[in-house]
Amino acid sequence: MDYAHPEILVDVDWVEENCLKKGVRLIEVNYNPEKAYFKGHIRGATLIRWEDMIKEESYVDKAFGQAWVAGMDAYDDGLPRDILDRGEFEKLMSKHGIERDTKVILYGDHGNWFAAYAFWLFKIYNHQDTCLMNGGRTKWELDGREYVLEETQVQPTKYKVKSDSEGDFRASLDDVYDSLDAKDMRLVDIRSPEEYSGETTSSKDLGLEEMDKKGHIPGAVNVPASDTVNKDGTFKGHDELLELYKSHGVISDESVVTYCRLGERAAHSWVILRYLLGYPNVASYDGSWEEWGTARGVPIKTSCKPDGTDVNKESKPEKKSKGWGGGFWGRK
Template identity: 25%
Template sequence: MKKLILMVFVCFLGMQMTFAQDIISVKEFLKIKSDPNVVLVSARKPADYKKVHIAGAININHKDLYKATPKSTLKSSAEIAKILGEKGISNNNTIVIYDNGSGKYSGRMYWILKYLGAKDVKLLDGHMKAWRMARKPVTKNPANRQATTFAVNLNKGAIASIVQVKKASNSATSIIVDVRAADEYNGTKESKLPKGHIPSAINLEFKNVMNSKAKLKSKEELQALFTAAGITKDKEVILYCESSVRAGIVYLALTSALNYPNVKVYDGAMFEWAASEIVQK
């Protein structure tokens, strides 16, 4: 009987560890914080970082990783790798990311790093909110790391092109998910972009994968959420928003928490879709 209980406990623990592989609590982070291979990254806006940040965190502004046009699309992998290396981040580091609690900027950085082939990327669960609640050290002093080399190993399966999205919009084996707010999806919100959404896309706002404490919802809650929306493991899932910044946290929920095998982010997003001639053909 004792052996059976032990086996059940070990299995349960294994499930918890699998769920939490890319999410790390404040308590768990404090255990590894002093490891020189661990890099803490604030994905908050530079102005917020200058006011106060978690002690030891370096700052990376996601906007520094984009081309001018199409708006908010990624620079070349070589250019991003150079920026990361100059910041002291290699693809072999354990990289822990946080933001103010929205999950937008940390999620975006998470997806970028996973796309570039970083081996160990985690989000601090609860972000700055959880850190302050735990009354852990903050500072105004910027942190710096010695420059290194980030070796790119592209995960091409993590990104979707506009051609792939157009094909997916007419495919029963694919599902396109617009992670914007309902009024953006429906076209009732004032915007510089054309109103509406990519044809056949469903709407599931990114905020729904987190709870009120800025923590990722449980595996059971997430699975119920996606299943109810028709987002199942047997389909190719393509995520986007206005610029796909908000898609990153949903990518993490699907791939890390729920082990969905085929999830992509459409990096060009609505900015590229609305401006492209491809979609008119």
């Protein structure tokens, strides 16, 4: 069976033939560009770094009604990250020479995880013609295709966002917290089995520092991102993906929320569930373990079994308002 929305994917042949055409903007999205883009990239590609898509500043933790600032003991691994606001997103798009009708092709390192995060962000701000190059750098390199070193120069534009879909595509800490006992919600942990069980909090691919709190959000099922792709980095077929998620109880009749450590793998699986399988109610909790694992008063499970009882039930403070995103639940 074909994907529900095959139009959001292009293959490496299409990119090689069309990447320099007018109206097409090819963007490489990197977690570590020094080990990727700057060592060689597809001709015509501009660069978006991971940090270009997030805010790196203190914020008011609305979920618990307290103001957090850099250096507070409540956070183990720096401050939680927020997405670009509308104006910042417009500046990013303008910098890359993107118009409202530009066809944007995203690809990147680390299994296309961060390219998928960019895809999710572009869809939040409703840039309609956004695609992923299936397989990312992994597929391109396995095929032995050409890279270039010269950086692409583009003419800046004056991009304007017309509307956003944040409430449909994004879940907050409060959304997840308030729905832990919901019967019609499925929480999907995209991290490795070792991260899920509490052995570690760091993906081997990213080399992140360990966090003090380990485990997973109670009720979450573990469907690692690595199980959803082929060896060449391309997505597995529709039927194989559907069987994988169904085997973990993730069905289209329920609301689904994905999460990981930083939000990038969560976005990768969000793309699969929403666009490749066509699940209607899927959101990404981009705060993910960086936020949940540093927040006070949230429950954490360290058992690797779905029905395990090894749960650290912390006190549950009164919440005063919605945190990041929000508005996902009840929007069927």
